[in-house]
Structure formats: C-alpha cells, structure tokens
Amino acid sequence: MNNPLIRVEKIVKKYHRGAEELTVLNGLNLNIEDGEFIALMGPSGSGKTTLLNLIAGIDRPTSGHVFVRTDDISSMSESGLAEWRSRHIGFIFQTYNLIPVLTAYENVELPLLLTPLGGAERRKHVEIALYIVGLADRMSHYPSQLSGGQEQRVAIARAIVTDPTLLIADEPTGDLDAKSAEEVLVLLERLNIEFKKTIVMVTHDPKAAARARRLVRLEKGILIEENHMDGHSSSGLTDGINVSGISAKSE
Amino acid sequence: MGIPVKYNIRNLIVRKITTGLTVLGIALVVAVFLCVMSLAEGLARVFKSSGSVRNIIVLRQNSQSEVQSGVTRDQVPLIMTLPGIERDTDGSPLASPELVVGLNLEKIEGGTSNVTLRGISEKGSLLRPQFRLIEGRMFSPGLSEVIVSSGISKRFKNCGLGDIIRFGSYLWNVVGIFDAGGTAPDSEIWTEVDGALNDFKRLAYSSVLLRTTDSVARDQIIKALAIDPRLALEGKSERAYYEEQTSTAEPIKFLGFFIGVIMAIGASFGAMNTMYATVSARTQEIATLRVLGFSRPAILASFIVEALCLALLGGLLGCLLGILAVNLALSGITGTTNFTTFSEVVFAFRLTPKLLLMGIVFSIFTGLIGGILPASQAAFTKITLALRQVG
Numbered sequence: 001m002n003n004p005l006i007r008v009e010k011i012v013k014k015y016h017r018g019a020e021e022l023t024v025l026n027g028l029n030l031n032i033e034d035g036e037f038i039a040l041m042g043p044s045g046s047g048k049t050t051l052l053n054l055i056a057g058i059d060r061p062t063s064g065h066v067f068v069r070t071d072d073i074s075s076m077s078e079s080g081l082a083e084w085r086s087r088h089i090g091f092i093f094q095t096y097n098l099i100p101v102l103t104a105y106e107n108v109e110l111p112l113l114l115t116p117l118g119g120a121e122r123r124k125h126v127e128i129a130l131y132i133v134g135l136a137d138r139m140s141h142y143p144s145q146l147s148g149g150q151e152q153r154v155a156i157a158r159a160i161v162t163d164p165t166l167l168i169a170d171e172p173t174g175d176l177d178a179k180s181a182e183e184v185l186v187l188l189e190r191l192n193i194e195f196k197k198t199i200v201m202v203t204h205d206p207k208a209a210a211r212a213r214r215l216v217r218l219e220k221g222i223l224i225e226e227n228h229m230d231g232h233s234s235s236g237l238t239d240g241i242n243v244s245g246i247s248a249k250s251e
Numbered sequence: 252m253g254i255p256v257k258y259n260i261r262n263l264i265v266r267k268i269t270t271g272l273t274v275l276g277i278a279l280v281v282a283v284f285l286c287v288m289s290l291a292e293g294l295a296r297v298f299k300s301s302g303s304v305r306n307i308i309v310l311r312q313n314s315q316s317e318v319q320s321g322v323t324r325d326q327v328p329l330i331m332t333l334p335g336i337e338r339d340t341d342g343s344p345l346a347s348p349e350l351v352v353g354l355n356l357e358k359i360e361g362g363t364s365n366v367t368l369r370g371i372s373e374k375g376s377l378l379r380p381q382f383r384l385i386e387g388r389m390f391s392p393g394l395s396e397v398i399v400s401s402g403i404s405k406r407f408k409n410c411g412l413g414d415i416i417r418f419g420s421y422l423w424n425v426v427g428i429f430d431a432g433g434t435a436p437d438s439e440i441w442t443e444v445d446g447a448l449n450d451f452k453r454l455a456y457s458s459v460l461l462r463t464t465d466s467v468a469r470d471q472i473i474k475a476l477a478i479d480p481r482l483a484l485e486g487k488s489e490r491a492y493y494e495e496q497t498s499t500a501e502p503i504k505f506l507g508f509f510i511g512v513i514m515a516i517g518a519s520f521g522a523m524n525t526m527y528a529t530v531s532a533r534t535q536e537i538a539t540l541r542v543l544g545f546s547r548p549a550i551l552a553s554f555i556v557e558a559l560c561l562a563l564l565g566g567l568l569g570c571l572l573g574i575l576a577v578n579l580a581l582s583g584i585t586g587t588t589n590f591t592t593f594s595e596v597v598f599a600f601r602l603t604p605k606l607l608l609m610g611i612v613f614s615i616f617t618g619l620i621g622g623i624l625p626a627s628q629a630a631f632t633k634i635t636l637a638l639r640q641v642g
C-alpha cells in the first residue's frame with residue numbers, strides 16, 4: 001500500500017474556557033487514502049468540526065501532527081497555510097457560506113483568483129465546475145436568488161474548481177430539505193466515484209453516512225472505525241470497505 | 252490576485268443607507284474645508300499676484316504699511332534721482348509718489364467699511380501692468396475726480412460711474428471704473444495725488460512706487476536707501492511688500508486647516524464606525540475567504556480599499572458640493588478687512604485644482620484612518636471562531 005494521502009498522528013486538541021481545560025481530541029489517529037469517501041459521525045460537541053478544521057489547515061493542534069502526503073501542515077506558518085489551503089482543500093460548509101454580493105459565477109471563480117490562471121482559463125474552469133453541479137444556467141444568479149440546495153451546489157462547485165487534493169464537508173446537508181440533501185449527496189458520491197475526489201464528510205444523518213464508503217465515529221476524543229450497514233467493525237485504516245449496497249464500489 | 256474590488260463596491264452598494272450617510276459626512280467635511288481654503292486662497296492671491304518684482308515701494312523706515320508711512324516732499328527728488336530707475340519714453344523716471352488715505356464708506360448691503368483712497372502721480376497706472384480702465388475715463392488732475400475699482404463700485408454706495416462719493420466735506424466725481432486683475436488696487440479708489448494732498452491737508456506722501464531697470468539695480472536701490480541715515484527711508488520690492496500683507500490670509504488658512512482637521516477626525520470616526528459595523532456583519536464571510544486561501548494581508552487590503560472607496564466617494568461628492576457652493580452661493584466678490592491696513596480687501600473665493608486635490612487627499616486620509624483598525628480586525632479574524640458564528 002502507498003503512503004496514505006492524509007495521516008493524522010496523535011492529535012491532541014484542548015480548548016480553554018476560563019480556568020477550565022477541555023480536551024476535545026485526545027491522541028487521535030486517522031489515515032485517509034487517496035480516493036476515499038469517509039463519513040465522520042459522532043454526538044454533537046464531540047469534536048468533529050475541530051478535527052475537520054485541523055485536517056483543513058484552519059486550526060492548529062495542541063500537539064500531534066497532520067501530514068498531507070509529505071507536508072506536515074501543523075508546522076506551517078499562517079501565510080504558508082493559507083497558500084496551502086488554496087491549493088489542496090475544498091471546504092463545504094453546512095451554511096454554504098457563499099459571498100452574498102457575488103454571483104454564482106463570481107463565487108466559484110474566487111479560489112481561482114489565487115492561482116496564476118488567466119481570465120479565459122478561469123472562465124473555462126468555472127463553467128465546468130458549475131456544469132458538474134448542474135447549475136450552468138444559474139451563473140449570473142446571486143445567492144439570494146437560489147434555493148438552499150442550489151446554493152450548496154454552487155458551494156460545491158467553488159470547492160472543486162481548483163481541483164483540490166481533498167474535499168472537506170462539515171454537515172453539508174444539515175440545512176437542507178430531504179430532496180435537496182439527496183441531490184447534494186448524489187453529487188458528492190459522483191465526485192468521489194467519477195472524479196476520484198477524496199472526501200471527508202461530517203454528518204448526523206445515517207442516510208448521508210450511507211453514501212460514504214467508510215464510516216468513522218468520534219467518541220471521547222478518539223475515533224472508532226465502523227462498518228455501519230453490515231455491522232462489521234473495520235479492522236484498520238484501509239480502504240475498500242463495502243459500506244452498503246447503494247454506493248459500494250467493488251474492487 | 253487579491254480579493255476583487257467589485258466585492259467591496261457591491262458591499263458598499265448593498266449597505267446603501269450607511270454608505271450614503273458616511274459618504275455624506277465625509278463630503279460635508281471636505282466641502283467646508285474647501286470653502287474655507289478657497290477663501291484663504293482668494294485672499295492670498297490678491298496679495299501674491301500684486302506687485303512686480305522690479306518695482307520698489309519706498310516707505311518710511313520701519314513702517315509696516317503705507318498707512319503708517321510718510322515720505323516728505325523734499326525727499327521725493329532725492330528718490331527720483333537714484334541711479335537704476337527705469338525711464339519712461341519721455342525720459343522721466345518711472346516713479347509715483349503716492350498718498351494713501353482710508354475712507355469710511357457705506358456698503359450697499361449696509362454698514363460701513365474702510366476703503367483705500369490712493370492718490371497717484373502721472374506714472375502710477377503705468378507702474379501697475381494689470382491696471383485696465385474698463386468704463387469711463389481717467390481722472391483729470393485738480394478736479395476732484397476719482398476712478399473706482401469695479402469690486403469696490405459693486406460693494407459700496409455711490410461708487411458707480413457718474414456717482415458722487417461724499418466723505419466728510421469732500422466730494423469726488425466718479426469718472427471711471429477700473430480693473431486690476433485680482434491685485435491689490437482692485438480694492439482701491441484712485442485720484443490724483445497732489446489734489447489729494449491738498450484735500451487732506453497732508454504735507455507728506457505715504458510712499459513712492461518706482462520701477463527699476465533690473466534686479467541688480469533694484470537690490471542696489473534698496474541697499475542705498477537702507478544705508479542712508481538722513482533719509483530714514485526703506486525700500487522693499489513691491490512683491491515682498493504685498494507678501495507681507497498676505498498675513499491676512501494666514502489666519503484664515505490656519506482656521507481652514509484647523510476646522511478641516513477637527514472635522515476630518517470626526518468623519519474618520521464615522522468611517523471607522525461604518526467599517527467596524529461592516530466587518531462584524533461580515534465576520535463569517537471573512538472567515539470563508541480565509542478558508543478559501545486568501546491571506547491576512549489580502550483581507551487587510553480589501554477592507555482598506557473598501558474604506559478608501561467610501562472616503563473617495565465622500566471626497567468626490569465634497570468637491571462637487573464645494574464647487575457648487577463656491578460658484579453659486581459664494582460667487583459674488585467678497586470683501587474682508589486687511590488686518591495690516593484696516594481697509595477693505597476685495598477678493599473672490601478661489602477653488603483651484605490644487606485645493607480640489609487637497610480635498611481628495613483629505614478624504615483619502617479620512618478613509619485610511621477610519622479603515623485601518625477595522626481592516627486589521629478583519630485580517631486577524633480567528634477563522635474557527637468566526638465560522639461558529641451563525642451567519
């Protein structure tokens with residue numbers, strides 16, 4: 001087996017609330033292979049967002065390391081991290097977080113402004129990304145003119161437009177109705193299968209988790225590997241676990 | 252590439268009420284600043300453009316102005332024969348012994364003010380190249396005739412062509428109206444000097460104005476006068492003399508800056524307030540931009556740009572208001588008191604391109620000062636905390 005794409009090593013994350021110290025992640029390990037689609041579940045307040053933020057290079061661990069391929073992102077400078085994020089991370093938020101004053105097109109174009117691409121090339125990338133999420137005809141719409149599901153799909157287009165190493169989604173269907181949620185999940189699944197995108201997704205929804213090909217559960221600061229549908233607990237950090245009949249890809 | 256400016260512009264448009272009020276605040280400051288400064292500018296111009304560098308004004312030693320000066324009749328020939336004085340075509344020296352008297356006249360708008368009555372000699376008008384008779388004719392010696400500057404004639408009673416100016420028991424016929432191109436004589440009434448000496452029973456002239464052949468001759472004459480103890484006179488270049496009088500404009504300029512700076516500080520607080528509000532309303536947006544990979548300097552720059560746009564809008568609107576105010580409300584020529592001679596000075600508000608530029612620069616400073624703190628707050632937004640905020 002190759003080196004994993006992402007190696008989370010003995011991560012500890014503590015927060016201070018006044019005099020109190022809260023240990024959210026307590027020596028957590030996780031390996032993510034290239035091409036995986038991982039669902040991360042766990043009770044509210046268990047530290048799922050905290051973990052995603054560490055993997056995305058938005059936050060720093062109290063101790064431990066996060067390696068992405070060979071980069072130790074926990075040792076990067078603030079500006080180094082920003083630059084790194086722009087190339088390697090596509091982040092999908094529960095609340096979409098589109099910029100309200102920018103059109104769908106301009107929102108998707110934003111991350112490309114940090115690349116050396118020229119205007120014509122940017123346009124091509126933006127159009128492809130919006131086409132993939134099925135919103136090629138909504139380019140000049142402002143977020144307020146879109147439904148929640150459409151907004152989230154624009155946000156997904158924004159996350160994939162730079163072709164990042166890793167897609168991170170923090171409860172991407174949390175604010176959506178069932179139908180829109182389904183569309184978003186189908187889209188994420190397609191990105192994983194068709195476009196070989198590596199995805200880490202936090203969710204509360206077992207139906208959403210079922211789309212993923214691997215399920216991990218965060219409890220008391222550490223991860224427990226699960227194979228939720230057939231009840232098998234995964235033995236390790238390998239891929240190729242058949243999660244369920246719906247989306248399993250046999251190899 | 253940083254965050255596109257359209258992002259800032261649109262945010263300003265979205266918040267049009269706050270933006271509008273802030274812009275208006277800055278605009279009013281800039282407009283007031285421009286009005287005061289254009290007053291100072293107009294006043295300074297009267298003195299700055301008056302006086303030729305080759306002319307010398309001869310005064311009694313240590314007199315600040317012609318009003319306090321005196322040059323006796325027997326001193327005049329001594330001055331006229333100094334070497335280096337330019338000659339007229341007929342060979343006579345280009346020099347004019349003059350008398351300056353303050354007349355208290357009634358203004359058309361009510362009240363009274365001092366106006367300078369200047370008695371000039373034959374060469375007096377030749378020595379002032381900006382002088383132009385625009386109506387009527389030149390006065391004739393010995394007939395109690397005067398010519399009046401158009402500025403004075405518009406502001407004072409009985410100063411129009413054909414009118415009779417009364418002062419005490421004197422009567423003067425106004426036979427001509429002149430213009431002096433924005434220089435000091437624009438605030439004066441001219442008559443023939445010897446008649447004026449008689450009328451006012453004076454034994455001495457106030458000053459002698461003369462033209463030198465070149466700057467070397469000018470400096471020599473000034474020096475010759477300075478070292479001659481018998482005469483007790485001093486010569487100044489006419490330009491230097493009027494520049495000293497410009498001190499009238501200085502306090503106004505100072506006032507302009509003072510008011511401007513105080514008001515600009517207020518306007519910066521307004522801009523700062525607006526920017527703080529916008530930063531805190533957009534905390535989650537800022538965090539999102541940071542997650543996308545935009546750096547802290549990019550965020551800082553973006554919000555400073557936004558503050559600058561806000562201020563620049565204010566600056567432009569302020570210039571527009573200033574231009575409107577100066578051209579509509581303050582368009583008539585205006586008078587004020589020259590604090591050295593205590594006589595009325597006629598001037599026009601002058602809104603120069605340089606002043607407009609200063610207004611813009613002023614607004615830019617307002618934006619910078621108001622923007623820097625909120626922008627750094629934006630740049631140092633803690634991403635994880637900001638993302639937890641419910642947008």
Ligand SMILES: Nc1ncnc2c1ncn2[C@@H]1O[C@H](COP(=O)(O)OP(=O)(O)O)[C@@H](O)[C@H]1O
Nearest residue numbers: 015016017024043044045046047048049050051
């Ligand atoms: N910046 C912070 N300061 C203090 N406590 C925090 C901070 N961020 C998160 N926490 C706490 O850490 C715990 C885990 O939070 P989070 O990672 O958001 O959990 P989850 O996403 O699983 O709901 C929670 O108890 C939360 O209150």
Ligand SMILES: [Mg+2]
Nearest residue numbers: 048049050170
């Ligand atoms: Mg969370």
